[in-house]
Amino acid sequence: MELYGLKGVGKRFGLRRALADISLSIGDGESLGVVGESGAGKTTLLRLLAGLDISTEGRLEWRGRSVDQATAAELRLEATMIFQQPLFIRGTVAENVAYGLRLRGTPEDEVSRRVSEALVKVRLDGFEERNARKISGGEQQRVALARALVLDPKAFLLDEPTANLDPANASIISDIIAAEAGTRCIVVASHDLARVGRLADKVIQLEGGHLVAQGGLEVLASSRFGINAFSGLSHLVRGVAEVDVGGGVKIAGTFQREGRVAIRVQPEDIIVSFQHVATSARNEFRGRVVGVEEVNYVIRLRVDAGRLFTVQITKRSLEEMGINVGSEVYLSFKASSVELL
């Protein structure tokens, strides 16, 4: 069943056009990832989906009904947004989590039961009486998740939910969100491609307020800012995933997933040499340098090895090795450097 239907949706703030001509459909139980650079329009889109702002162009439908100033309140009762910076009303963790339930007139005994359940879900049982503003950033974001999940929303909208968090807390939060997948519509906006890949089964990419790509995980792989990101079919060979990314290139990774996947290798994880070198690295490809550019005091080489790779080396390496456009080189990287998106 379609929950959201966007037809040429746009949003202007005065003269500035933050979002333009977005058309897409999001179904019940579907997980949508929204990727894009800062200022691409991710937050604006989420705010429209949450009913916090109203589109100025096109038509946004929720359950087949157009969302406008008059109907946005109904949407907000079923769609809850998590903000990048968790916000709290004055009071304890329990008071914050109970806030939405009390607005809905839920009986107090039920409020108490549901608050406890929500806190268990985000692994914060026992935090009920703590001051919500005086717990750590990771704990605050988990309270924000509990406060939204306790309302059992049909749509759960997350704006960079793991930004500025340490890896441990980010991982807990991703687990909590992943556990909700399939039970409700989830829209997650992030810069973190790996995280979006893990949480979403459909991805859209925004650029300057425009929707530039939408589809499966391959969108991540083909996205302009997904350097060294590829999609392909993976199959496991003796415990190592082998992903055929086309162009005669098969990339080995340590993840244990078969089927269609999107993967990425960081440019700084790739070693360049002029000859084949016997190492433990599972991936080695021969290619030709097709581009050399300096980015923030380091050198980025573009190497065509059947698929185009971006490799990062120092200026000194470039000078000492005498690499130039047209040079024949070997690229090698470990299977454990391959990130599953």
Next chain:
Amino acid sequence: MSWQPFVDGVRQGIQLIISRDPEVIQITLRSLETAGAATAMAALVGLPIGIVLGLGSFRGRGFLKTLFGALVGIPTVSLGLILLVLFSRSGPIGYLDLLYTVPGIAVGEAVLVIPLIVSFVASAVEAKDIGVRDLTRTLGASEFEASMAIVREAWSGVSLAIVSSFNRAFAELGIAMMIGANIAGLTRLLTTAIALQSNMGDFGLAFALSFILFAVVISLNFVISWLGRER
């Protein structure tokens, strides 16, 4: 230069307070009553205006905010003069018989502190607006519920506005002098009495009254700060 007048004044002041001098008690209670009534009247008018200015987005909002901000600094003597003309028997509201009365002083002080309440409340509410409004609305609050939540969250700013207004009214001299005329037993307040006793060279009573003025202002601030603290 001798410190003796200060020392004598402090000693006499302490004695007057310990002995619960009837005149001192009467003047103190009258001052509290006047400042309290002035703050209540100002809050009644200023809080809604401040909240609307803080929450709203309408034409002329910026102008009104600037205007109230400017009025915070109005010289009390000038305001006292204007009110004196308005309250005088031949003035436009002379029929209210407010001149040389405690209610008259309270009204004058209320007029003085309304801009202060409006400015403080508008700023406090505005500062909380975007975040709290988004948060409460996404949790299902109506526009009215969201606005009420913002005002609740801005409580420390609102309480600061009210306390500051009370302090200003309590320590006000110009209007009290011009509207009340410092009539003994009728309109004499702490500030007007301090001014009078100082002019007469009676530093003891002036100091005693000053201590009470300080004590009330400081105690009130501590109480409000304790009430508004984040638990």
